[in-house]
Amino acid sequence: MKKKALIFGITGQDGSYLAEFLLKKNYIVHGVKRRSSSINTGRLDHIYQEPHVKKRTLILHYGDITDSLSVTRLIKEIKPNEIYNLAAQSHVQVSFESPEYTANADALGALRILEAIRFNKLEKKTKFYQAGTSELFGLNEKTPQNEKTLFHPASPYGVAKLYAHWITINYRQAYNIFACNGILFNHESPRRGETFVTQKIIQALCKIKLKKQKTLYLGNLYSKRDWGHAKDFVRAMWLMLQQKKPQDFVISTENQTSVKNFVNIVAKKLKLKIKWRGKGINEKAIDETGKTIIACHTSYYRPLEVNNLLGDSRKARKQLKWKPKFNLDELISDMISSELSGYY
């Protein structure tokens, strides 16, 4: 019998890579997509199977993580062996503008799934993965951060994910559900959403190189992140659910870079010669002709910033035998070549 997986958030960056990964492992993959006014399954086009296809291995259902009835009904009907909760309002800055919705989706979403597992008496059958985040560490700038580091979330997004983290542990302890938190540091790819800083920088600098855009506007250039490749990170999610005991794991590359250095690497790869001038909000990068191609704008600064994230993933490396295949240079090259070729 093939194993069945159910992915909430299948249309997102990680959901699409995880679906590909599980299909290769011979799973039947069910995914939940939201109704939207324009098509939101672009990241799945290459693996999508029409409903008339016999013996489908990828099946999409309408649903929403804020809608308990659809969550409970889908879990009752599918009775999956594994559930991956990747569904979230995942943008930190947006969470300051839509805090209540972010709490509903990102905090209570996890609760709805866990409660549906219990309600449908699937505690012994269904394993659960919760997409946790390095944003839980927030203002705790003591690096590197691992499973024992104190959480201090610094956004409505981080606070909502803190609830999801603890409710996952609570259901594991109270009801013996095989439930794991992955505490994942930033991971990117050619499928990364366009408003996250890595993709925003790559898309804009490629356009600037091709003379299709004049200026890229950014916020804080000095925050540091531990950026990995999403393909590596979805493998870790699956590994967590294959262990004997449910546990929580930090997943990271263990290398850190600032936003400004990320810009420098991309510019160098595109052979754009830039020089930095000025300070603070007036800092900018000029090209060889003296034109400003990168500037800062207040609208991209957050009410509260997480400045310093660097993961210590020794536990995952030892117990899951996980390590990333991509380094930062390879990640950036992958994103640039995909952007320049115009395909996912």
Ligand code: NAP
């Ligand atoms: P993403 O690209 O923004 O994908 C989020 C997914 O959630 C999309 O499929 C989205 O659907 C879906 N979604 C949003 N609200 C929903 C709702 N109310 N009901 C059902 N589905 C909903 O995010 P990602 O980068 O793949 O990240 C996956 C998960 O990992 C998220 O939970 C994120 O918070 C977490 N995480 C990400 C990172 C990272 O660096 N990427 C690091 C740590 C943790 P639409 O396509 O319709 O919008």
Ligand code: F7E
């Ligand atoms: O910002 C700075 C910004 O939005 C990275 C999500 O996947 O990873 C992601 O959250 C840094 C921040 O990602 C711009 O202030 C400067 O310091 O790409 P980001 P994030 O906030 O780290 C975590 C682990 C998640 O869990 C989240 O779901 O870059 N920055 N200028 C900017 N950021 C953006 N977006 N846009 C700018 O113009």
